[in-house]
Amino acid sequence: MSEQWTVVALLRWIEGHFREQGLDAPRLDAECLLAHALGLERLELYLQHDKPVMEAERARLRELVRRRARERVPVAQLTGRKEFWSLPLSVDGSVLVPRPETETLVEVALCFLPDREGEYRILDVGTGSGAVALALAHERKKAQVLATDVSEAALAVASGNAERLQLADRVRFAAGSLLEPAAGERFDLVVSNPPYLAEGEAAQLAPELAHEPGAALFAGPLGTELLERLVAGVVDVLATSAGFAVELAPDQAERVAGWCELAGLGEVRIVPDLAGRPRVVAAKSRGQGAD
Numbered sequence: 001m002s003e004q005w006t007v008v009a010l011l012r013w014i015e016g017h018f019r020e021q022g023l024d025a026p027r028l029d030a031e032c033l034l035a036h037a038l039g040l041e042r043l044e045l046y047l048q049h050d051k052p053v054m055e056a057e058r059a060r061l062r063e064l065v066r067r068r069a070r071e072r073v074p075v076a077q078l079t080g081r082k083e084f085w086s087l088p089l090s091v092d093g094s095v096l097v098p099r100p101e102t103e104t105l106v107e108v109a110l111c112f113l114p115d116r117e118g119e120y121r122i123l124d125v126g127t128g129s130g131a132v133a134l135a136l137a138h139e140r141k142k143a144q145v146l147a148t149d150v151s152e153a154a155l156a157v158a159s160g161n162a163e164r165l166q167l168a169d170r171v172r173f174a175a176g177s178l179l180e181p182a183a184g185e186r187f188d189l190v191v192s193n194p195p196y197l198a199e200g201e202a203a204q205l206a207p208e209l210a211h212e213p214g215a216a217l218f219a220g221p222l223g224t225e226l227l228e229r230l231v232a233g234v235v236d237v238l239a240t241s242a243g244f245a246v247e248l249a250p251d252q253a254e255r256v257a258g259w260c261e262l263a264g265l266g267e268v269r270i271v272p273d274l275a276g277r278p279r280v281v282a283a284k285s286r287g288q289g290a291d
């Protein structure tokens, strides 16, 4: 990078470099990293397009560009930020970067909570950055949420996000596996985006995923191990006529829907994501819950 770089020239150069390196979204990644290095919002890049960029800023940027292109570190981990459900979340290497398809899970979950003022009890299993728990708490201002994870490091990120979003008074965090931290409680909604990849899939995945925690991605040799255990146990924590919604891989949807029926859940349905792929299985408890 020479001495005369402006914002727009740098943007073009980085985009071209990312394109040559085969990144999926070269323009967007370039905008995010340039804005981050300059301490600007993305839109401000265009308002300041002819501003010269100083050597100190370019040095910071070079390192970000190198880590994105060569090491395939996800942009969100480089910037420490990811927007989910229009909420700004902090992320780091201890959590899954929230994915756009998980917004389908939030949409399905909200259908189980029709009263915006309802004092719902919500459980989010495997909360990661807190994305789902915080989106639901944001949408249902009187809901109480329990958000769990096996990873203490993830819970620290999630609770920081809850504080920043001023939702900490209604979202509790607890460490433990699957439904353990919720034992003895009943919920109007249980929601989860658990790890659902098979361990054998690791070699075929995008290199970016190597930077995310394995415990957030892989469930075991089959991929469905945690989904199966979650479905088998969920009736013990659901209130009467409560909702249950889980995210999964498209080829797992029929099997998980079958397990929901076996577990005694009703109104089982498979919901596609925006790309039309089966992404969420939703169901309702019948009379077996105890409020």
Ligand SMILES: C[S@@+](CC[C@H](N)C(=O)[O-])C[C@H]1O[C@@H](n2cnc3c(N)ncnc32)[C@H](O)[C@@H]1O
Binding pocket: 095, 096, 097, 098, 099, 102, 125, 126, 127, 128, 129, 130, 131, 132, 148, 149, 150, 151, 154, 176, 177, 178, 193, 194, 195, 196, 215, 216, 217, 226
């Ligand atoms: C796919 S990530 C989802 C994170 C977040 N809910 C989201 O949608 O962005 C799965 C999360 O489940 C956690 N996890 C893995 N095994 C678990 C278990 N047995 N019980 C509870 N959480 C678990 C991981 O640490 C990770 O944070």
